[in-house]
Amino acid sequence: MADHPSAFVTGFPIRHSRSPLIHGYWLRQFGLDGSYRAVEVAPDAFAAFIHTLNDNGFVGGNVTIPHKEVAFSLCGKRDSAAEEIGAVNTLWFENDILHGGNTDAYGFLANLDSLSPGWSERKSALVLGAGGASRAVIFALKQRGFTDIRIVNRTVERAQELADRFGISGGAHGWDAVPELLKGASLIVNTTSLGMSGKDELVIDLTEADSDALVTDIVYVPLETPLLRAARFRGLETADGLGMLLHQAVPGFEHWFGKRPDVTAELRNLILADMAAGKAK
Numbered sequence: 204m205a206d207h208p209s210a211f212v213t214g215f216p217i218r219h220s221r222s223p224l225i226h227g228y229w230l231r232q233f234g235l236d237g238s239y240r241a242v243e244v245a246p247d248a249f250a251a252f253i254h255t256l257n258d259n260g261f262v263g264g265n266v267t268i269p270h271k272e273v274a275f276s277l278c279g280k281r282d283s284a285a286e287e288i289g290a291v292n293t294l295w296f297e298n299d300i301l302h303g304g305n306t307d308a309y310g311f312l313a314n315l316d317s318l319s320p321g322w323s324e325r326k327s328a329l330v331l332g333a334g335g336a337s338r339a340v341i342f343a344l345k346q347r348g349f350t351d352i353r354i355v356n357r358t359v360e361r362a363q364e365l366a367d368r369f370g371i372s373g374g375a376h377g378w379d380a381v382p383e384l385l386k387g388a389s390l391i392v393n394t395t396s397l398g399m400s401g402k403d404e405l406v407i408d409l410t411e412a413d414s415d416a417l418v419t420d421i422v423y424v425p426l427e428t429p430l431l432r433a434a435r436f437r438g439l440e441t442a443d444g445l446g447m448l449l450h451q452a453v454p455g456f457e458h459w460f461g462k463r464p465d466v467t468a469e470l471r472n473l474i475l476a477d478m479a480a481g482k483a484k
Contacts, residue, residue: 207238209262210459215268221474225470227239262458263459274294280301282305284306310451314449322389322417323344327351331356333362336394338365354371356375363375390416393419428444
């Protein structure tokens, strides 16, 4: 490993990424002489950026929208999660070979394990959305042995593609089926950008949801999304999406800097303070 290992997060745009805050916190915590920074790379320059990582002194990094699928194609080796999900969000070198992994499923599971121990004992889920994040969530649920996964999407064909890809029961449905699909679902998860600051709200009537259902949202700005607020008013257990961001960062840090960090209340509070400062601007 380099004496002063340097890692990055790249996307387009990337200026709002909180990954430098997360990894900077861990670098200070371990007293490591390394660095982690945001590098904005346009899509037409992404392949060249990846091909020159070594030349630029990088030991690896994170990849976010819109580069995850292209990163998948540029890796010499990929882990099983990346292969199943079809996207890469973490890059590192082993024996001079560029490896690609996907830690989104890991982050999703670790967040729920932390906030709601035992959440996965019942094996039925309602997944809202059929995009890239949905692929990671469905892969994670399959890892935990979920047998009944119901996918809802505006375009039912996309939901059906996911159901076929992962070989899941529960089927593909349009939004009009949600009231009926809520019945018997122990987990309700929003994987869409609906409810995110600046986006349309996600409006769902949770009247038919089981009283012991857990509701979670991968959106974390705002921390309590309209879906989570509706769930709280209904008396349901909720889990916000910030922990997924924090936990998915752990494996990458370990690859680059050789230490496995913990997700602590102090780190969470650091990110919450940054979110509050951004809101106040």
